[in-house]
Amino acid sequence: MCGIVAYIGDKPAREILIEGLKRLEYRGYDSSGIAILNESSYIAKAVGKVAVLEGRVRSDHPEGVVGIAHTRWATHGRPTEANAHPHCDCSGRILLVHNGIIENYQTLKRRLESQGHQFRSETDTEALAHLIESHYEGDFESAVQKALLQVQGTFGIAALHRAHPNEIFVARRGSPIILGVRDGEALAASDVAALARHTDRVVYLEDNEVAKLERGQFSIATLEKRAVRREARAIEMDAESLDCGAFPHFMLKEIFEQPEAVENALRGRVNPSEAVSKLGGLESVRERLEQARHLIIISCGTSFYAGLYARYVFEALTDLTVETELASEFRYRKLNIRQNTVVLAISQSGETLDTLAALREARRKGALVLGLVNVVGSTISRETHAGIYSHAGMEIGVASTKSFTTQITVLALMALLMGRSRDLSYEEGLALIHGLEEIPSQMRQVLAQNERIRELAAKYSKAEHFLYIGRKYQYPIALEGALKLKEVAYIHAEGYAAGEMKHGPIALIDPAFPTMALAPEDGSYDKIVSNIQEIRAREGKIVALTTAGNTRLAGLVDDLIEIPRTKDILSPLLSVIPLQLFAYHCAVLRGCDVDKPRNLAKSVTVE
Ligand code: G6P
Numbered sequence: 001m002c003g004i005v006a007y008i009g010d011k012p013a014r015e016i017l018i019e020g021l022k023r024l025e026y027r028g029y030d031s032s033g034i035a036i037l038n039e040s041s042y043i044a045k046a047v048g049k050v051a052v053l054e055g056r057v058r059s060d061h062p063e064g065v066v067g068i069a070h071t072r073w074a075t076h077g078r079p080t081e082a083n084a085h086p087h088c089d090c091s092g093r094i095l096l097v098h099n100g101i102i103e104n105y106q107t108l109k110r111r112l113e114s115q116g117h118q119f120r121s122e123t124d125t126e127a128l129a130h131l132i133e134s135h136y137e138g139d140f141e142s143a144v145q146k147a148l149l150q151v152q153g154t155f156g157i158a159a160l161h162r163a164h165p166n167e168i169f170v171a172r173r174g175s176p177i178i179l180g181v182r183d184g185e186a187l188a189a190s191d192v193a194a195l196a197r198h199t200d201r202v203v204y205l206e207d208n209e210v211a212k213l214e215r216g217q218f219s220i221a222t223l224e225k226r227a228v229r230r231e232a233r234a235i236e237m238d239a240e241s242l243d244c245g246a247f248p249h250f251m252l253k254e255i256f257e258q259p260e261a262v263e264n265a266l267r268g269r270v271n272p273s274e275a276v277s278k279l280g281g282l283e284s285v286r287e288r289l290e291q292a293r294h295l296i297i298i299s300c301g302t303s304f305y306a307g308l309y310a311r312y313v314f315e316a317l318t319d320l321t322v323e324t325e326l327a328s329e330f331r332y333r334k335l336n337i338r339q340n341t342v343v344l345a346i347s348q349s350g351e352t353l354d355t356l357a358a359l360r361e362a363r364r365k366g367a368l369v370l371g372l373v374n375v376v377g378s379t380i381s382r383e384t385h386a387g388i389y390s391h392a393g394m395e396i397g398v399a400s401t402k403s404f405t406t407q408i409t410v411l412a413l414m415a416l417l418m419g420r421s422r423d424l425s426y427e428e429g430l431a432l433i434h435g436l437e438e439i440p441s442q443m444r445q446v447l448a449q450n451e452r453i454r455e456l457a458a459k460y461s462k463a464e465h466f467l468y469i470g471r472k473y474q475y476p477i478a479l480e481g482a483l484k485l486k487e488v489a490y491i492h493a494e495g496y497a498a499g500e501m502k503h504g505p506i507a508l509i510d511p512a513f514p515t516m517a518l519a520p521e522d523g524s525y526d527k528i529v530s531n532i533q534e535i536r537a538r539e540g541k542i543v544a545l546t547t548a549g550n551t552r553l554a555g556l557v558d559d560l561i562e563i564p565r566t567k568d569i570l571s572p573l574l575s576v577i578p579l580q581l582f583a584y585h586c587a588v589l590r591g592c593d594v595d596k597p598r599n600l601a602k603s604v605t606v607e
Contacts, residue, residue, distance in 0.1 A: 001601040002085075002099040003027050003071040004177070005194045006158040006168045008213050009185030013067035014057050016187070020194035021050045021069050023242065026250065026396040027191065028601030029071035030079035035086040035095040037165050038064035043095070045084040066165060068158040070097035073601050076105070077122030086160075087126040089133035090118055093162040096132070098125040099190055100154035100175040101606050108150070124153075132159065140164045144171065145210055145223050154353070154605070156190050171210040171223075175605050176351055176379060179203040179211055179218050181232075186213040191603075192235055192377075193242060193394070201232040204377055236376040241394035249594045251397035251488065255580050256447055258402045259440035262573070264391040265406040266436060269413055275429030276420045277413040285386040288368045290421050292342045295320045296367075298327040298358045299346035300604065302400035302483065306407035307346050308476035309572055313412055316569060317419035317432075327358040328607070337365040344370045346411075348395060348403040349603035350378025357607075359383060372410055374403050388414065397595045398602045399488050401580050404480065405443075405573055412436060412570065435567040439574070442564040446577045449561070453578050456543060456559055457585030463514050466491055467505055467540075468579075469498040470518035471528055477572045478518055481579030487597050489586035498524075498531040509540040516582075517557070518575055521547040522568035532556055545575055 003024030007016045013036045021032055032053045033045035042062035046053035050071065070085035077083040085097040102108070105124035108131055113119065117130040128147060135143040140161045148155070154174030161167075170177050170188045180187045180199035188211070189195050195202055203218070205211055209228060211220045220228040247253035270277050282289060295314055297307035307324040314322045325333075327345070331354060337343070343362035347355045350373040359380065363369045371380050371387030374395065381387055390406040412432065420429050460466075466485055470478035479495035486493050496505050498517070509515070515535050519528045529552075535542055536556060544557040547565050554560070563574040587594045 001027055001073045001603055001605050002190070003029065003194070004068070004097050004099055004156055004158050004188070004190040006068045006170060006188040006213065007185070008066045008166070008168050008215055010065055010215070011185070013064050014062055016198070017067050017069035018050070018054050018057055019197070020189060021053070021071055023194040023196075024071050024189070024191055025050055026398065026595060026602055027071070028398055028596060029073050031074075031081070031084040032069070032071045033084040033086055033097070034067060034069040035160060036062045036064035036067035037160055037162060038062060041092070041095065041162055043086060045081040047079055047081055047084070066160065066168065068095060068097050068160055068168065075101055075606055076124045083121045083123050085125060087121060087123060087129045089129045091133065094129050094132050094136070095160040096125060096129040097158050098128060099156040099605060100173070102128060102151055102155065103153035104151065128155070128157070140167070141169060141210070141212060144169045145225060148173075148210070149223050158188060166214060168213040169210055170205065170213065172205045173207045174353065174356070177205040177211070179205065179213065181216065181218055184216045186215065186218050188213060196235055196242065200235050202235055203230050203232050233377065241396065249397065249584070251399055251401060251584050251594050254395055254397050254401045255577065255584065257393065258405050258577065259443040259447070261392045261402040261406050262409050262443065263440045264393070265409040266413070270433050270436065272430060272433050275426045275433060277417045279388050279413060279417055281388045282370070282386050282414075282417065285368055285370070289342065289418060291340050292320060292368070292418070293340040294338065295322045295342050295344060296330070296362070297322070297324045297344045297346060298330045298355060298362070300327050300352050300354055302404050302480060303346040303348060303355075303407060305476040305480040305483070306404055306411060308479070309408055309473065310411040310415070312473055313415045313569060314418070317415040317424050319422055320418065327352070327354040331358040331361050335361065335365050337362060337367045339366065341367045342370060343367040344372060345380055345384065346372045346407055347380050348374045348390070348392070348400055350375045350380040351603045351605050353605050353607055356380055356383065372407060374406070398597055398600050399484055399583070405576065408573055409436065409439070431567065432569070435570045438566065439570060442566060442574055443577060445564050446574055449578065450581055453561065453581040454585045456561070457582050457589060459559070460514055460543070461489070461586040461589040463491060463512070465508070465513050466493040467508070467513065467515040468493060468495040468518070469501060469515060469528070469531060471498045471524035473522070473568055473572050474518035474520065474524070474575060477576050477579065478516075480576055481516060481583070484580055484583035485586060487600060488583050488594050489590055489592055491586060498528050501531050501534065506534060506538065509535055509538040511539045511541065514541040514543065516579065517542055517544045519544050519546045519553065520563060520571045520575060521550050521565070522571060529553070545578060
């Protein structure tokens with residue numbers, strides 16, 4: 001989604017801001033813009049890639065060591081240059097970039113227009129620029145604070161004033177802002193990726209705080225003007241994750257990083273001698289976890305499918321009643337949360353607005369709220385009672401891959417932890433640990449089939465539609481496989497519980513509507529073979545994924561993909577990989593922008 005970079009220092013701001021915007025491209029955007037303070041204040045905007053903006057800035061070569069920049073993901077108003085940020089007040093002296101949504105902008109805009117303010121864009125953000133102008137009486141900080149107190153909705157902002165060329169104000173409510181300072185310079189961004197090249201220590205703003213950036217220093221205050229002191233913390237990111245190295249795309253690199261990511265997610269977290277998992281982040285809430293009766297898992301997108309998987313796993317390993325719910329639905333339900341209800345929010349970014357709002361609602365109602373998050377220090381990780389990191393490492397491709405498999409790994413560890421304090425036996429616990437420990441090397445065997453899967457993609461990439469079917473542990477994987485194909489290859493794909501086939505999807509089957517059938521030799525194998533027979537009888541093409549060595553499907557399906565044998569409960573960790581690779585290769589063959597699919601954002605910070 002939208003991204004912000006701000007810089008004040010002694011170097012040309014254009015280089016640092018454009019480089020920062022490039023680091024934010026992965027989040028998804030449709031236009032971009034930059035403002036640099038110099039004698040006349042320079043503004044440039046462009047629709048489409050940051051490279052277009054970069055070209056303009058390179059040829060204009062603006063001087064200036066103070067500036068702000070933005071990538072926009074349209075919410076209010078089309079992706080045009082007029083709607084791209086920065087936005088200005090009437091005088092053109094106040095320059096503003098904004099992430100989030102100003103919910104009361106129409107009321108504010110009407111009032112400001114009646115006072116004579118002239119609007120030039122269709123955005124909600126412009127109202128804030130004029131609102132700051134209406135409060136400005138020589139004290140920029142105070143005008144920013146007063147304006148933000150009148151705003152309903154969410155914001156991360158960076159603002160400049162030509163009369164105050166030695167300061168930048170940034171503020172947040174519900175949309176991240178991170179500060180980085182080094183000798184003679186200060187930076188801010190909405191994502192640590194834009195700061196990692198410049199500093200290794202950062203400060204996270206909290207909601208309703210404003211920070212003043214000056215050369216080499218910053219100060220933080222609340223909107224009510226109470227001063228805040230906050231220590232800097234180390235950035236947990238290796239610079240390597242910002243480049244795709246020998247791989248043509250981040251998505252492929254991240255698919256191939258999965259064995260190592262799962263190793264990291266497991267490291268130091270299993271104790272085979274007692275057949276338990278050790279999750280330090282949950283230590284502080286151990287008693288409440290032991291008393292828990294009811295688990296509700298909330299999340300969005302791919303993280304929601306990890307949550308669906310978790311429902312089966314927790315039901316298998318514990319005696320908890322488990323519900324999995326889309327965060328966007330959960331937050332508006334009437335909730336019956338009791339003292340022994342645990343709510344688990346799953347999120348790669350830790351910033352997804354619906355997930356955050358849902359966990360706040362659960363917390364308000366008295367639930368123990370836990371997080372399974374990838375981005376260290378993110379808002380969700382800070383707002384839960386306790387939690388665990390998935391340790392996937394930074395994920396840049398918009399389509400989630402290694403985040404999903406590390407989420408699944410950690411969910412299995414959590415279920416093991418809770419199961420072993422209930423009635424899960426030592427033998428069962430130990431078998432799960434042994435299974436998990438084998439997964440990274442088994443993943444490598446699956447990845448070795450990359451070329452074969454590319455050939456399959458070449459055979460099927462012209463399909464207009466695809467059906468994905470699976471049962472039990474493979475049902476969430478069918479949904480995730482279909483999502484991958486939709487989001488990166490723009491092929492219409494539907495994931496279905498195979499048992500639902502006869503209730504609708506089978507009507508679609510014909511020789512031009514292929515099916516991906518997830519059929520490892522598990523407890524549901526015979527049932528899914530019946531579904532395969534039904535598709536075959538209607539001349540549907542079938543690609544089946546099964547366990548290595550299973551010869552029973554040959555002759556029944558058109559193409560076979562094999563995965564190594566593992567416990568049923570862990571097979572999603574292997575079966576999802578060919579589906580990720582299949583979607584990736586289809587996307588490349590169809591000429592799609594794999595790492596930045598159209599209309600999508602890596603982190604969805606609006607409702
Ligand atoms: C966006 C991303 C998805 C992700 C979803 C949830 O839609 O494109 O890849 O699964 O948000 O994000 P989260 O960060 O909460 O896991």
